[in-house]
Amino acid sequence: MKKRLLIATGGGDCPGLNAVIRAIVKRAAREEDWEVLGSIDAFNGILLDPMHLVELTEERVAGIHVQGGTIIGTTNKGGPFEWPVKNQDGSWTTVDRSNDLLERLRYQNIEAVINIGGDGSQRISQGLFEKGCNIIGVPKTIDNDLSDTDFTFGFQTAVDVATDAVDKLVTTAASHHRVLILEVMGRYAGWIALHAAIAGGAEVCLIPEIPYNIHKVVEAINHRVKSGSGFAIVVIAEGARQVDGEMEFVESETPGAMKIKLGGAGLRLSHELKEAGCQAEIRETILGHLQRGGRPNAFDRLLASQFGVKAFEMVLEQKWGHMVAYRHPDIIAVPIKDAIRNYNLIELDSDLVKTARGMGMSLGD
Numbered sequence: 001m002k003k004r005l006l007i008a009t010g011g012g013d014c015p016g017l018n019a020v021i022r023a024i025v026k027r028a029a030r031e032e033d034w035e036v037l038g039s040i041d042a043f044n045g046i047l048l049d050p051m052h053l054v055e056l057t058e059e060r061v062a063g064i065h066v067q068g069g070t071i072i073g074t075t076n077k078g079g080p081f082e083w084p085v086k087n088q089d090g091s092w093t094t095v096d097r098s099n100d101l102l103e104r105l106r107y108q109n110i111e112a113v114i115n116i117g118g119d120g121s122q123r124i125s126q127g128l129f130e131k132g133c134n135i136i137g138v139p140k141t142i143d144n145d146l147s148d149t150d151f152t153f154g155f156q157t158a159v160d161v162a163t164d165a166v167d168k169l170v171t172t173a174a175s176h177h178r179v180l181i182l183e184v185m186g187r188y189a190g191w192i193a194l195h196a197a198i199a200g201g202a203e204v205c206l207i208p209e210i211p212y213n214i215h216k217v218v219e220a221i222n223h224r225v226k227s228g229s230g231f232a233i234v235v236i237a238e239g240a241r242q243v244d245g246e247m248e249f250v251e252s253e254t255p256g257a258m259k260i261k262l263g264g265a266g267l268r269l270s271h272e273l274k275e276a277g278c279q280a281e282i283r284e285t286i287l288g289h290l291q292r293g294g295r296p297n298a299f300d301r302l303l304a305s306q307f308g309v310k311a312f313e314m315v316l317e318q319k320w321g322h323m324v325a326y327r328h329p330d331i332i333a334v335p336i337k338d339a340i341r342n343y344n345l346i347e348l349d350s351d352l353v354k355t356a357r358g359m360g361m362s363l364g365d
Contacts, residue, residue: 002035004110005315007056009070010042010079010121014140014154015296016304019065020116021072023308025056031316037110038072042121043080045072046104047097053108065301068294074117079124098131105133112315116140118152119340122323126336129321136314137323137336138307142291144191148339149325153304158185158291159195165287166200166233173231179221179273179280183266184287186237189345192291193237194352197361203232204362206269208239208247209346212364214276220362221273225280232280236269238262240364263288306331 007024009017021038028034039045040052054060054072064071078084080101082094105113112134115125118141125137139146142158162184173180182202186192190207197205203224206212217234224232239262241247248264266284273282296304307324310331314322322333346352356363 001109002033003112004108005034005036005312006039006046006053006105006108006110006113007036007072008039008042008045008113008115008117009072009074009140010115010117010124011074011076011140012118012142013069013074013292014118014142015068015157015292015294016153016300017070017074017116017140018061018067019296019301019304020138020140020153020308020311021056021070022061022065023305024114024312025058025061027309027312029058037108041073041075042117043101043124044075044078046108047080047083047101051104051108065305066295068292068296076120079120081124081127098128101128102131102133112136112320114138114311114315118143119146119343122146122336122340125323126321126340129336134315134318134320136311136319137339138311139323139325139339142192143186143189145187145189145344146339147342147344148323148334149344150328151303151326153300153307154292154296155191156299156303157294157297158192159199160297161291161294162192162196162235162287163199165285165290166196166202166235169233169285170201170231173233174229176281177225177230179225179232179234179278179282181234181236181266181269181282181284182287183236183238183263183284185291186239187262188239188343190237190240191344191346193235193240194346194356197235198352198356198359200233200235202235202361204234204364205356206234206236206240206265206364207346208237208241209348210363210365211241211243211245213243214272214364217269217362217364218273218276218278220364221278221280234269236265238265240265240269242272
């Protein structure tokens with residue numbers, strides 16, 4: 001009987017997920033005693049009745065590395081530790097089904113699990129590992145906010161999308177002599193915003209790590225507009241906020257979903273600028289889920305493929321409770337608990353911040 005490996009992709013979708021799946025399957029095919037299964041929509045596939053598992057063969061994954069999304073689906077709702085259950089009165093609650101998950105893995109003769117996901121998914125990985133699950137993590141997030149890895153796949157593609165948006169906004173801003181605000185994703189980290197702002201040549205970039213003074217932002221915009229260019233581009237991360245202010249978010253009422261959904265920072269900034277006396281005409285663009293979709297670029301396809309091969313080799317080595325990581329130029333294994341201990345935030349004395357400041361970009365402080 002062949003050994004069975006289960007793959008799950010959890011959290012938000014991300015360019016490069018299919019490349020990881022393909023790499024795992026192709027590497028496993030080099031071993032004669034392994035077969036690979038996919039759990040549909042993260043761990044929902046094995047927790048649902050009937051289970052929704054699919055066999056992942058080389059034929060099934062052929063050519064999927066160029067596709068966005070994930071062929072086995074994903075979800076950021078629920079999970080084995082917070083499974084949503086509807087009560088008789090119509091209200092919802094969540095229950096811990098982690099022990100049930102482990103029992104179902106045993107029932108299916110699954111000897112190892114590779115969980116591909118971001119911070120929330122890897123916290124699930126760590127929780128299952130502590131319960132005795134043979135699990136390996138693969139870091140995935142466009143936000144690049146997982147520690148102990150130089151980059152997560154999907155991030156560079158998201159930066160490409162955001163930079164292309166800045167490029168397009170420059171021409172329309174110049175034509176109409178406007179201030180255009182671009183809101184990008186990133187949660188509590190400003191990686192996408194700052195990379196795209198530098199690459200696209202924005203005048204202002206506001207990130208969560210540096211709470212901004214609205215009067216400093218107005219000053220930078222006015223200087224740019226009055227210098228003769230007549231327009232300005234502002235890139236703002238969804239988690240950015242004023243000094244002593246709060247992030248813009250809504251609280252989700254969906255059972256098992258993330259409690260806080262960030263968004264609206266760009267529109268809020270537009271109102272703040274007008275209230276602070278900014279005379280320029282302002283328009284806002286929210287890039288949103290465009291950053292998650294589409295084909296992964298070459299960098300993310302390569303990194304995802306390296307992650308997939310390494311993840312399976314970690315299965316062979318039985319390095320349970322570890323996550324694949326990129327430490328240039330090497331692909332290594334790090335404890336999952338270390339990767340989720342802290343968010344990977346931009347350090348204020350980093351070369352990236354120094355580059356932005358050195359080119360005269362305002363960071364709002």
